[in-house]
Amino acid sequence: MNIYFQASYYILWGLVIVQFIFLTIIMKRLNKNGNTSNGTPTMTHEKEGIPLLEKFPRYVTDINGFRYDLHNYAVDTLLVFTMFKCSKCKDTYPAINNALKNKKGLSVIFFIFGSLDELNELIKEYKIEYPVVQLTHENIEYYNTKSFPFGYFMKADGTIYSKNLIVNEGMLNKLIYLGEENLKRKIS
Structure with a gap:
């Protein structure tokens, strides 16, 4: 033994x-x-989607028919890409409400892949009070976003200052923080 x-x-x-x-x-x-070598946070999916410092496509129309000019928007905005059938995406809606409680001057526009009935179901279930744009197979390639949930921090003139997957509230806060820091530093 x-x-x-x-x-x-x-x-x-x-x-x-x-x-x-x-x-x-x-x-x-x-x-x-x-993190970079100097401790500044970076995002892991910065190569996906629209490149940093480029402008997001100018016009979007929400499911209610309202057209938004994103190059002449009143405030900095989070552009959040989700899918109806994505379980991780469903955690994003309450996380956004929590993250924006103390953020004045920051808006949200959701881009959700699904049918109009599915989008309306999500809006009702999660009490979404922000504009919702329907993503379809045709326009998903146009936005060059293939990972979900994905977010952009966009300046009021339409310029992208940060972007990444936002699978939890911590990553969402990091996206906002990095976007605000990049705005302050005017990254180049």
Whole structure:
């Protein structure tokens, strides 16, 4: 029995060491993706969608027929892309309400992939009080956004200052923070 105990003891410690090394590697990669060398936060999906410092397409029309000129909008805006059948996207709606409680001068426009009935169901269920634009197979390529939920922080003149997946409230807050910081620094 003594030999079995010693073997299991060494195997157990070997597994603990392997897990420690594995977790250390993962944490280093997460830190590398989440911060630059000077500690400024970056976003992991900045290569997706419309490029930073480019203007979002000028006009959008919501499901009620109201047309918005995004190059002459009154305030900075979050553009949030979601899908009706996406479970992670459904966590986005309450997260946005929480994040915007203390943010004056910041608006939201939702771009939701789904039928009009599905969009109306979401609006009712999550009490969405912001404009909703319907995404279809035809216009989803136009916006060059293929990951959901995805968000853009757009200046009032239509310029994109940050963008990323927003699968939780922390990532949403990071998107807003980075957009505001980039506006202050006038990134180039």
